[in-house]
Amino acid sequence: MSANQGMNRRQFIVSSALAGGGLLLACQLPFGRRDLLAATGSAFAPNAFLRIAADGRVTVIVNKSEMGQGVYTSLPMLVAEELCCDWSMVAFQASPVAPQYNRVSAPIMVTGGSSSVRTEWERLSLAGAAAREMLIAAAARQWQVAPSQCRAENGAILGPGGKKLGFGALAAKAAALPVPKKPKLKGGAGTLLGKPLHRLDSPAKINGAAIFGIDVSVPGMLTCVIARPPVFGAKVKAFDPAGALALSGVRQVVAVDAGVAVVADGYWPALKGRAALTIEWDEGDGAALSTPSMRAEYARLSETPGLVARREGDAAATLASASRRFDAQYEVPYLAHATMEPLNCFVDLKADSCLIRTGSQFQTVDRDAAARAAGLKPEQVTLETTFLGGGFGRRANPDSDFVVQAVQVAAAVRRPVKVIWSREDDMRGGYYRPMWHDRISACLDGRGMPLAWLHRIVGQSIVAGTAFEKGMVKDGIDRTSVEGAADTPYRIPNLQVELHTTKSRVPVLWWRSVGYSHTGFVMESFLDELAHAAGQDPYHYRRALLKEHPRILKVLDLAAGKSGWGAPLAKGRGRGIAVQECFGSYVAQVAEVSVDVKGEVTVHRVVCALDCGKVVNPDTVKAQMESGIAFGLSAALYGAITLKKGRVEQGNFDSYPLVAMNAMPKVEVHIVASVDPPGGVGEPGVPPIAPAVANALFAVSGIRVRSLPLTPENVLAARPGKA
Amino acid sequence: MILVVNGKEHAVKVDPETPLLWVLREQLGLTGSKFGCGEGLCGACTVLIDGAPQRSCVTPVKDVQGKRIVTIEGIAADHPVKKAWLAEEASQCGYCQPGQIVAAVALLKEKPRPTDADIDAAMSGNLCRCGTYGRIRRAIHTAAGTGGKP
Incomplete structure (x- = not known):
């Protein structure tokens, strides 16, 4: 067309x-x-x-x-x-x-x-x-x-x-x-x-007929891959295109802001051309980044007071006079969206028009960014939305990275061109779910219920420096950094939630379920710790703290009931429960888990209860819960993007695995019948799964893992008695 | 070189080392086979070569000359596997599903009444970021006529 x-x-x-x-x-x-x-x-x-x-x-x-x-x-x-x-x-x-x-x-x-x-x-x-x-x-x-x-x-x-x-x-x-x-x-x-x-x-x-962005093609179109910096923030110092240009099928090599673009007749010659480039990079300070040193820095920061996001009562004073306090530090890593369809963008740029076809979640933002990059007016840019081979937030980037890069290439070649990211480009291209460090101290009252909870959160803001900062950051606090913690529904009379917003060259972005993907794990795990410390059943403990939240109670009860909570399990299996209110919906999950001597965690069954208000299509709602659980489980069991000398250590599905058929638990979804206004379903299935699994792991093994993912290494390191 | 794809012969002029996937997608316009990893790690590019499922993203085109290549487009719309896929609503974003379906077609040819373990063994190399595995498993049982109880 x-x-x-x-x-x-x-x-x-x-x-x-x-x-x-x-x-x-x-x-x-x-x-x-x-x-x-x-x-x-x-x-x-x-x-x-x-x-x-x-x-x-x-x-x-x-x-x-x-x-x-x-x-x-x-x-x-x-x-x-x-x-x-x-x-x-x-x-x-x-x-x-x-x-x-x-x-x-x-x-x-x-x-x-x-x-x-x-x-x-x-x-x-x-x-x-x-x-x-x-x-x-x-x-x-x-x-x-x-x-x-x-x-x-x-x-x-x-x-x-x-x-x-x-x-x-x-x-x-x-x-x-x-x-x-x-x-x-x-x-x-x-x-x-x-x-x-x-x-x-x-x-x-x-039938293979659905056209995703990567499938877009027009006569005369060229295909491009871009050599992007090996570390975040690096710039091209010099490059030699000769090796690439000598290859058959390679048409052009051009410098763009993102790196060096190799434009060819197809993906394969473009890829080969890129491999034949010689590029000298000015790596800058990005080369100093390493995950262990960032973790140490975050841990140090968590020892000092941050900006207060929520204050009820006086948590610090209550803790100071407590006879027994519970302290824990939780960590979650950077995560890639890893959509099955790697990023890509088709652009046909002419003197006075620009046609873009891509899988975008953020059409006006991408169109406007394309117009700026092309020197056109927004109304001169036509953006057509294809099917998206997964989004999860990655295709809604305030920086419009994959669109702007393609427009720059198109401006250089003046031919219709499609930029395709390899899996490694996609995984190493940044815009991750931020890594976080949480330090929590709590004490209990005479009945074992939380009396004080002091919680410090350390990590990057996903909107700082974007057009969304103004609306989403208030008094220095990005609400997505503390959502799920500062607004916890649990009744805790002395509650203080603080935030340290760190800065890093590593680009970060919303990732399916946004802040709850982090706070859900931390809140629901630590609450579980307190329940066990109080000698109480984790399900009933939650119930007692949620008396004023009938909709949360309902999903909690439904998940517990359908899972057979309290009934004996096969030997070697444990149950864990977690619940989350987010995006206008309420989700509780019970996971059934076993672990072997090598620390390998297996999730056998997940029972999920959802109240999303009025339902349009119960089957797609169910599918979204199944999907959220699988997505969250990949993160819980395997997911981590780590840096060494500024380089992302993961590149493909061997180093950043996803849950596969043989690791997928049996999932049962139960939807609460409701006439309440509709809630969201795309994201709410994600947050409870990691804590439900971690809590089940504790129930069966006594191992409390406070650092995701639940790899054998992390599980064994968290065995009681290991420091 | 000559490629036989979905029962039709195609003459293509291409670097013989080019992975079959890109020849299918870029030369023949058969974009149903998807690019996901380029390393044979995700299965989105799965096609049948002489009846066996193969990762076309790591299969040099020179190795499949004259062999019978079947892509998602070559599997009839009324094939029991595709019908089962619709009945169970296996697709979400849909990107991995052509590869999943091709792998399932190969599995059922080999094992007309697969057990869950057979499905795990045959399908665990086909990743789905949307987590449609439960429905895919049901669809395979449905297509096999086993209703999940082989």
Whole structure:
């Protein structure tokens, strides 16, 4: 598809109505339906999110990026429910970048924060309701009856005396009517919502037809790999392209801000060309970075007071007079997102336009950054969102690194070009979940319950230095650094949470579940320690501290009950429990774990209970819990990005393993029936799994691991008696 | 050189050391086979070579001349494995699924009624960052007609 056609489509979508007609959609963009990959022109486009063709087909335009979570099904369900259409006639299409597709009440187009259903529920329901009212009005006018005598059902308007007209037949007439300003939601029991409908995007995904960013291709396109610095912050001092240029298939070698770009006829010659480059780097102070020294520095910092993020009562004074106190230090490492699809970006840059096709979670930010890099205005840049082979936050980078780099290459070569990151480029390219050090001291009251809790958190801010700092950092405290700790729901009368924000050349970023990925492990592990210290059952101990939080209690009880908490287990197995409130949802998990003499941890079973309020599609919600558990488990068992002489020591899946089929526990998901407002589901499944597993490990072995991951090395080092 | 892919012959002109994956993706436009690691560590690029699952990202194209190559695009839409994949809703982001499906097709050819241990052995080299393993396991049992109880 040419850039020109892209413009046509955008104009088409923003127009309020359009006489039926052939609109050719690009097959490279995500669109489709369950049984047919096709789209037709439309006769009726009452708003930005919906159009109805003369043949009755309904296309829902989805402004959220599909990266596994199922938005190409859940968001169309919201529209279709209110529209009362025939679900088998519903297709989806990725939206272009335009203001009407920005996040509700925010000037950016973004998919993140487990917010798609939460933020779009009302807007898309109203979009469907408005169209329904217009179709009813069109039918009523044709039949010369009152609209109140008509109703919509399964893709048709039904009127008095058995009158019936399909949406397709009414579409053109409805398009001529005014769009209702305040459409009424139909209410009542849903015909689609709450049902485990099949995903509309699955057929394309299993047939190899779904186009991800890395699959984008146009005639004459070149492929590029970039030699990036061996350490963060290094600059190219000098390079010799001769070796690369001598290879067949290599077209050009150009310096860009990110390093040295090798542009070739394909990925393989580009990779070979890069290997043949000679580059001299000015490594700068980044070469001094090492994980052991950073850990030591963080530990030292944790001994000194930080900025206060939360203060209740007087934790320090209470601890000072306590007869017994409990002290612990927890650590979690840097983590890579490691999306299965390595980063990539296609750019076709012309003198006055720029077409970008990539899997972005952050379209307006990436578009604006591309415009700056290209010296164009934002409206001259067209960004088309492909399928994303995983996102987890990595494709929502305030720095737009993978987009800007590709634009710079395109500016140098003046040909359509796709930059592909190798797995090693992706893993060593930074933007990690920060490493953290937590120091906690606590004491208990006469009944064994927490009386004081003094908690110091040390680590980098993910938004410092970005456009998001202003909104997310208050009085020096990045709220994502302390979320889950400063706002803990546990009743602790003397609570103090402090923060040291460190600075480093290592770029950091949100990573699925953001701050909770760290604080969930620390809070739920240390609380478990206190329960055991008090001689109490960890589940009942939590219950006693959460009396004012009925929704948390409910998931805690559900997970405990379904897991058989308290019932005997097979010899050599232990159970651990953890619970987290985050992104508007509540999740509890119970893990069943064993460990062998070599310190190898096996997770056999995970029972997960979720309250995410009203549910659109229970099957995709379940899938998100399964997914969060697998994602969190890879981090809990194996995940660590470490540095030596400034170099990232991991590069591929041998050194940064993921949970595979043979390590995946049996997962059971139970969803609390609820009429509460919708909560998020993409992220909340992640935080509880690491502490649930670590707590189960303690239950079965007496080994308390306070440093992730739970590798045999760390497990053996944490055996009682080992210092 | 001549490649036989999904039953069709293709003449390609390419460095013989080029991994098959890039020939499929860039020369033949068959982008269903995915690049995930380039080292044979993740399985996203899995294709069948004379019926056996192989990592096309580490298979030089010169080694597969004249052999029967089957990619995800060459597995019929109504193949029991693909139907089971839809029934169990195995896909999330979907990126690894072509490789998973090809590996499952090979497994079921070898072992029409696989046990869970067979599935672990055959499928543990195919990574999925979305964690769809439970559904993949169910889909394989469904395709085998074993309902999970071989």
